[in-house]
Amino acid sequence: xxxxxxxxxxxxxxxxxxxxxxxWDVDVSAVNLSLDAHRFDHDVLEICSKNQPxxxxxxxxxxxxxxxxxxxxxLQLGETADSATLATFCDIMHTDSLLIKTQQAIDAxxxxxxxxxxxxxxxxxxxxxxxxxxxxxxxxxxxxxxFNYAVVPSDSVLAIGLEFxxxxxxxITQLLPPENFPRYFRAKMRPDYxxxxxxxxxxxxxxxxxxxxxxxxxxxxxxxxxxxxxDACMPEVADSLKIGYSANELAWCKESETSIWKEMARQxxxxxxxQIENNKWFADGPFTRVGNVPQDSPxxxxxxxxxxxxxxxxxKNPEVTLQQLLxxxxxxxxLKYYDPRD
Numbered sequence: 561x562x563x564x565x566x567x568x569x570x571x572x573x574x575x576x577x578x579x580x581x582x583x584w585d586v587d588v589s590a591v592n593l594s595l596d597a598h599r600f601d602h603d604v605l606e607i608c609s610k611n612q613p614x615x616x617x618x619x620x621x622x623x624x625x626x627x628x629x630x631x632x633x634x635l636q637l638g639e640t641a642d643s644a645t646l647a648t649f650c651d652i653m654h655t656d657s658l659l660i661k662t663q664q665a666i667d668a669x670x671x672x673x674x675x676x677x678x679x680x681x682x683x684x685x686x687x688x689x690x691x692x693x694x695x696x697x698x699x700x701x702x703x704x705x706x707f708n709y710a711v712v713p714s715d716s717v718l719a720i721g722l723e724f725x726x727x728x729x730x731x732i733t734q735l736l737p738p739e740n741f742p743r744y745f746r747a748k749m750r751p752d753y754x755x756x757x758x759x760x761x762x763x764x765x766x767x768x769x770x771x772x773x774x775x776x777x778x779x780x781x782x783x784x785x786x787x788x789x790x791d792a793c794m795p796e797v798a799d800s801l802k803i804g805y806s807a808n809e810l811a812w813c814k815e816s817e818t819s820i821w822k823e824m825a826r827q828x829x830x831x832x833x834x835q836i837e838n839n840k841w842f843a844d845g846p847f848t849r850v851g852n853v854p855q856d857s858p859x860x861x862x863x864x865x866x867x868x869x870x871x872x873x874x875x876k877n878p879e880v881t882l883q884q885l886l887x888x889x890x891x892x893x894x895l896k897y898y899d900p901r902d
Contacts, residue, residue, distance in 0.1 A: 583878065584795035588686040595682040597674065597700040598623075600630070601666065601722070608650035616643040626701060626717050634705050634712060634719075658735065663704055665732045666722045669751060674702055680755045681718070684793040688763075691792055691882040698762065707736065711761035718762050725754045744846045744859070748804050756794065756801045763789050770886060776838045776862075777830050781891040783842060784866030788874060792882055803867070809858035817868065820861055821900040823851050838862075869898040 600623065607615050620627045620641065631641040631649060638645045653659055670677075678700055685697040698718040705712070705721035712719040726733050728746045736746065764786050772778035790802050800810045813820070824830065824841075829851070832838065840850040841862025847853070848861040858864075873894045874880060880888075888894060 582795050584792040586690055588690050591686040591689050593686050593689055593697055595678055595685060595697060595700050597678040600701045601704040608653060616646045619646060634708050662723050662732050665726050665730060666704055669726050670722045677754050684759050687793045711758050713762040713765040718758055720754060720758050724749055725751045727751060752801060753804060756797060759793055760790050774833050776832050777891045779838055780862055780866040781894050783863045784870030785885060787867035788870045789882060803864060805858050813864050818900045820865055823853060824865060869895060872902060873897045
């Protein structure tokens with residue numbers, strides 16, 4: 561082989577490897593982070609079994625602000641969380657047959673998996689801290705939220721309602737009223753969505769202050785930024801899990817990207833400030849109910865398209881850090897790098 565051909569061959573290999581590399585696949589072994597995890601559902605039921613007012617106080621001492629959030633906001637058992645509220649909770653958990661069976665299902669499906677969930681989320685938060693070294697990580701809390709909230713994120717806590725992830729065909733899931741839990745929603749109530757749903761929810765709440773209300777383009781780019789942060793936190797996780805699409809739905813998006821873009825890129829869409837119309841692109845549902853988008857589409861196409869747009873921007877600007885991406889407030893600057901044909 562001539563030296564010229566050898567050089568061309570070597571250059572091709574280098575370019576090929578750089579195209580296939582994942583910029584978010586970084587070494588986080590030096591990131592010192594340990595994620596504390598708690599089974600709130602187990603701890604509170606243990607307190608209930610003792611049936612002692614003095615024992616009730618241990619819940620509030622151990623879980624602090626989250627205990628108040630759980631009883632007053634998540635379960636809505638009263639305006640204040642006190643021993644009387646906890647007594648009411650214990651009475652319900654001892655007498656409501658559906659809630660008793662739900663807790664039994666949670667234990668059967670998740671008891672052997674919570675360490676795995678914690679480990680995966682710990683790795684995700686290590687990646688997050690790699691890019692945002694000054695940020696603190698939350699405590700991880702597993703709960704039974706009575707099918708009110710799947711994920712409750714805050715600066716200090718990431719709470720996960722395990723009952724939302726029993727599986728779409730689980731007998732408990734099948735008992736849920738279809739008017740509140742339609743088929744398209746139940747299809748996503750899978751155990752393998754626990755970690756990605758939790759991390760995506762935490763990221764979006766953490767950075768919700770960056771959302772520029774008003775024009776559709778700003779919401780589109782914000783959602784895309786959030787998904788790219790999720791990419792950085794979970795570089796080895798499949799896209800279908802990160803966005804909550806089936807393999808067929810993800811394939812449909814990839815095949816239809818140019819058509820979706822043509823519908824979205826119209827001036828009356830991209831720069832509109834009608835919040836009702838904007839929400840149609842990001843709302844959950846059986847499909848994306850907007851414009852000429854067909855009914856065989858998945859829901860939340862705005863989330864998926866924003867993701868591809870911001871991915872393009874980051875791929876074409878490798879010097880831009882994740883922090884700089886979040887600080888970039890000019891949505892049109894990011895959008896100009898997008899090409900659906902790439």
